[in-house]
Amino acid sequence: MTGTKTFPRIRSVGLDGALVTFADTMTEASNRAAIAFRNAVETLNWDGVIETSASLASTYLRFDPQVLPHEDVLERLTQMLERQDWYGAPLPKGRKLWHVPTVYGTDLAPQLDEAAYAAGLSPEEAIHRLSQSRVRVLTIGFAPGQPYLGPLGPEFNIPRQKELTPMVPRGALVLAISQFVLFAGPTPTGWRHVGQTGFQCFRPDHADSFSLDPGDEVIFTSVTRDEYDALQTDAMGGAVFEEITS
Known part of the structure; x- marks a missing residue:
């Protein structure tokens, strides 16, 4: 990946959220990563994911922890991050x-x-x-x-x-x-x-x-x-x- 040792980074947000951060500032690459990663999560359509959003350099997921436990979310997100270079990923189709x-x-x-x-x-x-x-x-x-x-x-x-x-x-x-x-x-x-x-x-x-x-x-x-x-x-x-x- 074109990230650093610090990024991408996964963090829990409250009781029902997870945040995948690709940089501490907005760049073309970090914004591309956030948008592409959010689209990939949406495409997978995991049971228990309630909503997703992409910010300038992060992807946010809100989920039902009774359907999709925290540890499962973190494991799935980690596997997705390791799958490809999200900083160079293509933007979603249909734009x-x-x-x-x-x-x-x-x-x-x-x-x-x-x-x-x-x-x-x-x-x-x-x-x-x-x-x-x-x-x-x-x-x-x-x-x-x-x-x-x-x-x-x-x-x-x-x-x-x-x-x-x-x-x-x-x-x-x-x-x-x-x-x-x-x-x-x-x-x-x-x-x-x-x-x-x-x-x-x-x-x-x-x-x-x-x-x-x-x-x-x-x-x-x-x-x-x-x-x-x-x-x-x-x-x-x-x-x-x-x-x-x-």
Whole structure:
């Protein structure tokens, strides 16, 4: 494996959880491992596993210890880790590439200029680079269906704000530490609001209520304000997807 003597690491979490950690920081390889490992556990469909999730660099399992004892879980996970190099494992099949129309800047996303300055770029160059970036859904968290996406180029490794923005709307695309977050609902944030979309991350009235899954990829395509306004009659703000076949 491309891990270290410390990682991957298996730990118990409370009475009914196990955490497989692939690194202490998020990298492309550790995130790939977390997503691929979680998918492998899901595919095995063990009796007693209640839910799984993948974070930036870990896979979490919650299980019923009366059906699947702790020692069995740890043994199975250990055997899986030894089976292959998870840091180079292929990402799950069936992933989607989304194209999401996005207004950068304007009054809808008023911190684009500030973020561009922090990145050492003009607003025009920042929009060009951000709108051309193909980013991975690294994890879902903070709110139902809400994705963290990246990595962006190193120039966008800008810090969070020192103070909170009181509120950004649903569909806000915010930026910090070389990642995007696409907000599932109105919320305060310390991340800079650089783009606005009509995308719905969380649709509780659908069977698959989360629109995105870890491993999906997104391009936040730049559109004009008029184009954005015209797309708002569509439930997903004009977003479309295609299946990733490679």
